[in-house]
Amino acid sequence: xxxxxxxxxxGIVQSQTAHFDTPLALSSGAVLPAYDxxxxxxxxxxxxxxxxxxxxxxxxxxxxxxxxxxxxDKNPGWWDNMIGPGKPIDTKRFFVVxxxxxxxxxxxxxxxxxNPETGKPYGSEFPLVxxxxxxxxxxxxxxxxxxxxxxxVIGGSLGGMQALRWSISxxxxxxxxxxxxxxxKLTAQNIAFNDVARQAILTDPDFHGGNYYEHGVVPKxxxxxxxxxxHITYLSDDGMxxxxxxxxxxxxxxxxxxxxxxxxxxxxxxxxxxxxxFDANTYLLMTKALDYFDPARHYDGKLSKALQQAKARFxxxxxxxxxxxxxxxxxxxxxxxxxAQKDVSYAEIESAHGHDAFLMTDxxxxxxxxxxxxxxxxx
Amino acid sequence: xxxxxxxxxxGIVQSQTAHFDTPLALSSGAVLPAYDxxxxxxxxxxxxxxxxxxxxxxxxxxxxxxxxxxxxDKNPGWWDNMIGPGKPIDTKRFFVVxxxxxxxxxxxxxxxxxNPETGKPYGSEFPLVxxxxxxxxxxxxxxxxxxxxxxxVIGGSLGGMQALRWSISxxxxxxxxxxxxxxxKLTAQNIAFNDVARQAILTDPDFHGGNYYEHGVVPKxxxxxxxxxxHITYLSDDGMxxxxxxxxxxxxxxxxxxxxxxxxxxxxxxxxxxxxxFDANTYLLMTKALDYFDPARHYDGKLSKALQQAKARFxxxxxxxxxxxxxxxxxxxxxxxxxAQKDVSYAEIESAHGHDAFLMTDxxxxxxxxxxxxxxxxx
Numbered sequence: 120x121x122x123x124x125x126x127x128x129x130g131i132v133q134s135q136t137a138h139f140d141t142p143l144a145l146s147s148g149a150v151l152p153a154y155d156x157x158x159x160x161x162x163x164x165x166x167x168x169x170x171x172x173x174x175x176x177x178x179x180x181x182x183x184x185x186x187x188x189x190x191x192d193k194n195p196g197w198w199d200n201m202i203g204p205g206k207p208i209d210t211k212r213f214f215v216v217x218x219x220x221x222x223x224x225x226x227x228x229x230x231x232x233x234n235p236e237t238g239k240p241y242g243s244e245f246p247l248v249x250x251x252x253x254x255x256x257x258x259x260x261x262x263x264x265x266x267x268x269x270x271x272v273i274g275g276s277l278g279g280m281q282a283l284r285w286s287i288s289x290x291x292x293x294x295x296x297x298x299x300x301x302x303x304k305l306t307a308q309n310i311a312f313n314d315v316a317r318q319a320i321l322t323d324p325d326f327h328g329g330n331y332y333e334h335g336v337v338p339k340x341x342x343x344x345x346x347x348x349x350h351i352t353y354l355s356d357d358g359m360x361x362x363x364x365x366x367x368x369x370x371x372x373x374x375x376x377x378x379x380x381x382x383x384x385x386x387x388x389x390x391x392x393x394x395x396x397f398d399a400n401t402y403l404l405m406t407k408a409l410d411y412f413d414p415a416r417h418y419d420g421k422l423s424k425a426l427q428q429a430k431a432r433f434x435x436x437x438x439x440x441x442x443x444x445x446x447x448x449x450x451x452x453x454x455x456x457x458x459a460q461k462d463v464s465y466a467e468i469e470s471a472h473g474h475d476a477f478l479m480t481d482x483x484x485x486x487x488x489x490x491x492x493x494x495x496x497x498x
Numbered sequence: 499x500x501x502x503x504x505x506x507x508x509g510i511v512q513s514q515t516a517h518f519d520t521p522l523a524l525s526s527g528a529v530l531p532a533y534d535x536x537x538x539x540x541x542x543x544x545x546x547x548x549x550x551x552x553x554x555x556x557x558x559x560x561x562x563x564x565x566x567x568x569x570x571d572k573n574p575g576w577w578d579n580m581i582g583p584g585k586p587i588d589t590k591r592f593f594v595v596x597x598x599x600x601x602x603x604x605x606x607x608x609x610x611x612x613n614p615e616t617g618k619p620y621g622s623e624f625p626l627v628x629x630x631x632x633x634x635x636x637x638x639x640x641x642x643x644x645x646x647x648x649x650x651v652i653g654g655s656l657g658g659m660q661a662l663r664w665s666i667s668x669x670x671x672x673x674x675x676x677x678x679x680x681x682x683k684l685t686a687q688n689i690a691f692n693d694v695a696r697q698a699i700l701t702d703p704d705f706h707g708g709n710y711y712e713h714g715v716v717p718k719x720x721x722x723x724x725x726x727x728x729h730i731t732y733l734s735d736d737g738m739x740x741x742x743x744x745x746x747x748x749x750x751x752x753x754x755x756x757x758x759x760x761x762x763x764x765x766x767x768x769x770x771x772x773x774x775x776f777d778a779n780t781y782l783l784m785t786k787a788l789d790y791f792d793p794a795r796h797y798d799g800k801l802s803k804a805l806q807q808a809k810a811r812f813x814x815x816x817x818x819x820x821x822x823x824x825x826x827x828x829x830x831x832x833x834x835x836x837x838a839q840k841d842v843s844y845a846e847i848e849s850a851h852g853h854d855a856f857l858m859t860d861x862x863x864x865x866x867x868x869x870x871x872x873x874x875x876x877x
Contacts, residue, residue, distance in 0.1 A: 147753035247753045307738040307761040308730060314762045315726045318769075321755060322719045324703055340701045347694045348727065351687060359686040365792065372790060374526035374626045376700060376782065379789065382686040383693045390697075403755065410758065411751060413744065 127203045128195070129161040129210050132186035134226060137263050143221075143256065146411075149246035153235070156260055157226030158182050158218035161202060162210035164264070170497035171266045172208060173257060174198065174217045175274030175281035178349070178405045179397060181225035184217035185210075200480045207488035212497055213270065221256050222248040222404040230400030231332060243329030247404060250277075250412045254284045258292065270495050271295035272431075275477035276444065277405065280412045283452065286429040287414055295495050296431040297488075300441055300477040302448035303422050303455065304413040309443070312352055313406040316345035320399045329400055342399045343390035350389050355440035355473030415455075422455035429456075433463040434491050436484070438476035464491065506582045507574070508540040508589050511565035515605060516642050522600075522635065525790075528625035532614070535639055536605030537561050537597035540581060541589035543643070549876035550645045551587060552636060553577065553596045554653030554660035557728070557784045558776060560604035563596035564589075579859045586867035591876055592649065600635050601627040601783040609779030610711060622708030626783060629656075629791045633663045637671065649874050650674035651810075654856035655823065656784065659791045662831065665808040666793055674874050675810040676867075679820055679856040681827035682801050682834065683792040688822070691731055692785040695724035699778045708779055721778045722769035729768050734819035734852030794834075801834035808835075812842040813870050815863070817855035843870065 140153040159182050164171060174184050176197070185202040187195050202208040202215055219227040222245065230245035237244075261269065272293050274282040279301025286296045305313070320326060323341030327334050351359075363382040378384045418424035433456055437449035446467045456463040468484045470476040476484070519532040538561050543550060553563050555576070564581040566574050581587040581594055598606040601624065609624035616623075640648065651672050653661040658680025665675045684692070699705060702720030706713050730738075742761040757763045797803035812835055816828035825846045835842040847863045849855040855863070 147751075149753075304744065306735060307742040307744065307759070308733075308735045310744070310759050311726075311730045311738065311761050311765055314759075314765060315723060315730070317755065318726065318766065319698065319723055322723075344694060344698050344701075344723065347690075347697065351690045351694070354687075356685060356687040359690065363686040365683065365686065365689070372526075374528075374786075374790075376696065376786075380686070380689050380693075382690050386690055386693060387697065407753075407755075411753075 125203075127205045128199070129186040129203045131189060132159055132161065132183075132196070133188075134159050134182055136226065137260060139256070139259055141259070143252070145246050145252045146249040147247050151221075151228075151246060154221055154228035154256070155226070155232075156218050156221065156228075156256060158216060158260060159184060159186075159196075160264075161185055161215045162213050164214040164266070165497060167498065168265055168267065169270060170212060171214045171216060171261075171264070171269050173261070173269050173272045173285075174202070174208075174215060175253075175257070175272065175278035176217070176220065177274070177276035177278045178402075178409070179393070180278070181223060182217045182219040182227075183225070184215070198478065201485075201488065207485055207492055208273070209492070213492075216260070216264065216266075218257065218260055220248070220253045222401060224398035224401040229398065230329065230404065231398045240330075240332040242332055242400065245400065245404070247407050247411075250280050250284050250408055251288060253281055253408070254288045257281070257285070258289055261292070267292065269293045270497060271297060271492070273297040273299070274301070275299040276301055276474065277409055280409075284412075284414060286431045286433070287425055290428050290430040293431045295434070296429075297434045297436070297491070298449070298452060299436040300438055300444055300449075300474055301452070302444040303415065303451050305410055310410050312348060313410055316348055317403055317406055319344040319348075320403055326399065331399070337394075338399045339394040342397065342402060343394040345402060346393040346397075347386045347390040350386055352443045353474045355442060355471055357440060358471040358473050361471065422451070423458035426455055426459040426461060429459070429461055433461060435463060435465045436468060436477075436487065437466075438468050438470040438472065438474070438484075440471050441474045441476060443474040504582075506584045507578070508565040508582045510568060511538055511540065511562075511575070512567075513538045513561055513605065516639060518635070518638055520638070522631070524625050524631045525628040526626050530600075530607075530625060533600055533607035533635070534605070534611075535597050535600065535607075535635060537595060537639060538563060538565075538575075539643075540564055540594045541592050543593040543645070544876060546877065547644055547646065548649060549591060550593045550595060550640075550643070550648050552640070552648050552651045552664075553581070553587075553594060554632075554636070554651065554657035555596070555599065556653070556655035556657045557781075557788070558772070559657070560602060561596045561598040561606075562604070563594070577857070580864070580867065586864055586871055587652070588871065592871075595639070595643065595645075597636065597639055599627070599632045601780060603777035603780040608777065609708065609783065610777045619709075619711040621711055621779065624779065624783070626786050626790075629659050629663050629787050630667060632660055632787070633667045636660070636664070637668055640671070646671065648672045649876060650676060650871070652676040652678070653680070654678040655680055655853065656788055656791075659788075663791075663793060665810040665812070666804055669807050669809040672810045674813070675808070676813045676815070676870070677828070677831060678815040679817055679823055679828075679853055680831070681823040682794065682830050684789055689789050691727060692789055695727055696782055696785055698723040698727075699782055705778065710778070716773075717778045718773040721776065721781060722773040724781060725772040725776075726765045726769040729765055731822045732853045734821065734850055736819060737850040737852050740850065801830070802837035805834055805838045805840060808838070808840055812840060814842060814844045815847060815856070815866065816845075817847050817849040817851065817853070819850050820853045820855060822853040
């Protein structure tokens with residue numbers, strides 16, 4: 120459906136860039152003297168500045184959350200099904216902000232940006248950025264936009280971790296925290312998958328220690344493998360089975376290493392496409408942010424203790440077939456919130472779409488989001 | 499424990515090589531004019547030649563199933579805990595045969611062997627070999643050893659597929675069929691993991707289209723990634739969590755791409771070690787044998803129909819935390835056997851060890867194997 124005919128679309132949108140030159144002290148100890156953040160906004164900030172919602176993106180997301188860049192643009196923002204006038208995150212009521220996180224590759228300062236100190240891309244010089252650091256930069260963006268308090272911070276997966284972190288880092292600045300298909304920290308298996316993905320990139324001969332930009336190459340082989348592997352963990356076993364099963368590309372066994380099964384074709388296509396547009400250093404950085412996320416770490420490993428200071432109300436959502444961040448992981452968050460006597464609603468949505476379900480248009484999920492968000496006050 | 503002090507060990511063993519020069523017509527249509535199979539035997543074949551057990555190996559296994567190659571040899575065969583005098587597969591009663599499958603890299607003819615027609619390693623010229631082809635070669639080895647009928651064919655994982663195939667290809671030649679931690683065919687997710695592993699090898703610049711031997715290099719990067727990924731699927735999420743959790747190598751976050759978590763150290767070590775000793779072409783071939791295995795394929799997709807001709811009695815075993823080949827997959831086999839009115843016993847063993855459980859010494863599992871095998875008649 121084109122932007123013009125979709126009366127629930129935010130329509131044609133433009134991104135903006137904010138420059139920050141107050142040095143940013145990162146969790147790793149590194150300091151970034153200055154940086155840009157690219158962002159988009161939809162809807163109108165009310166006079167009280169009390170109707171703003173922040174959307175935090177996951178591993179490969181960005182600031183282009185809803186709408187299109189032109190009448191002919193075929194690809195709307197990544198959460199366009201969720202955000203718009205009359206949609207669950209209703210831009211008739213809310214002022215919605217999406218940004219590309221620091222370290223990204225879609226306009227915010229990241230490893231592929233030019234380091235003003237050297238005149239060359241940062242590459243391996245770009246520091247690791249953690250979830251808590253992103254929340255700091257998001258708070259600075261809120262300051263710039265004149266938003267003292269978010270009506271809600273919403274995110275899925277790695278985005279949900281940011282939402283959760285907001286409630287701890289800035290308890291006064293977030294009224295509702297929506298944590299979808301997320302986890303309080305990665306398991307050994309989660310880290311293991313991430314490390315295989317990273318090793319694929321790091322050992323690609325075209326990686327050049329992260330400084331591939333100056334060699335005129337890109338570690339496509341590694342990034343392609345990383346994405347193929349990631350994709351398996353985004354889909355459920357059953358969902359993949361229903362969609363692809365053992366379907367053959369040509370109907371007959373060919374007995375070779377070219378595509379034999381449809382699932383191979385699909386994964387290779389996804390890998391190739393991604394490796395052509397995403398920056399490998401950003402991918403590495405995002406997976407490390409996932410690995411390091413553990414808000415309970417400085418609270419004797421007790422998440423309920425970390426959440427003690429939170430003032431937001433919470434909605435936690437999980438999906439039954441999500442095995443990357445299973446419902447059990449969401450229930451850990453819910454239990455910690457209950458132990459900390461916080462206000463939390465929890466929903467486990469029946470879905471065959473695995474981790475990706477948080478991006479899909481599911482009736483039960485959307486009804487839940489619509490109802491919850493409709494009850495968020497903007498006064 | 500050394501070979502000398504373990505009175506339940508088969509002791510010092512030697513492998514033997516059998517040469518076959520009757521051309522072998524493979525499932526793919528290719529013909530292999532001649533080939534070698536390396537094998538080991540433990541125990542004594544009785545006069546009636548009715549006490550022989552065939553052990554089929556999985557993806558990275560080989561013919562060295564039990565015993566040691568010398569008094570100082572620290573690494574016994576891969577199923578030494580299961581096989582020996584007084585062990586569940588008791589070599590006081592049974593004559594046990596293990597072989598390296600055709601296409602392997604431990605002595606049987608495979609991609610790294612010299613092709614007599616060219617005087618160079620086969621490399622990319624080596625044909626794909628399917629489970630049904632292995633069973634054909636195993637039958638020829640049985641002929642050579644004077645074994646008309648196996649008392650049992652036993653295997654775990656890909657080995658279990660061979661055991662199952664034996665009951666279909668040679669109904670008269672196998673009395674008991676033990677199918678452990680296996681599946682009747684791969685799911686889309688199984689194939690997807692295999693394809694990522696293969697793509698890692700195939701796109702390694704050192705792969706040279708499979709003819710790396712003549713370039714004096716080995717696609718170690720790719721094989722290492724393949725093994726790291728495989729290893730994740732051999733362990734359970736919970737088991738990995740219990741063993742490694744989020745333990746840090748150094749106790750503190752280092753904020754870099756060197757090993758941070760213990761699980762990374764473990765996986766990289768496993769990958770490095772494997773890539774140093776295993777042949778990448780064999781790895782590719784083994785994963786394709788897994789992908790293509792589907793005995794129901796020529797029976798309208800009905801496994802019960804494929805098993806109609808089987809005459810063996812079956813023991814099917816699965817492990818609760820195995821998510822590579824989950825208990826549900828074993829139950830598919832059991833259901834097909836019941837539908838075909840075959841004699842089948844099934845056990846679902848409680849274990850946290852994931853797919854690898856079939857190689858571990860678990861009391862319940864071993865008691866089951868001991869009891870079942872003790873009841874196999876050798877007269």
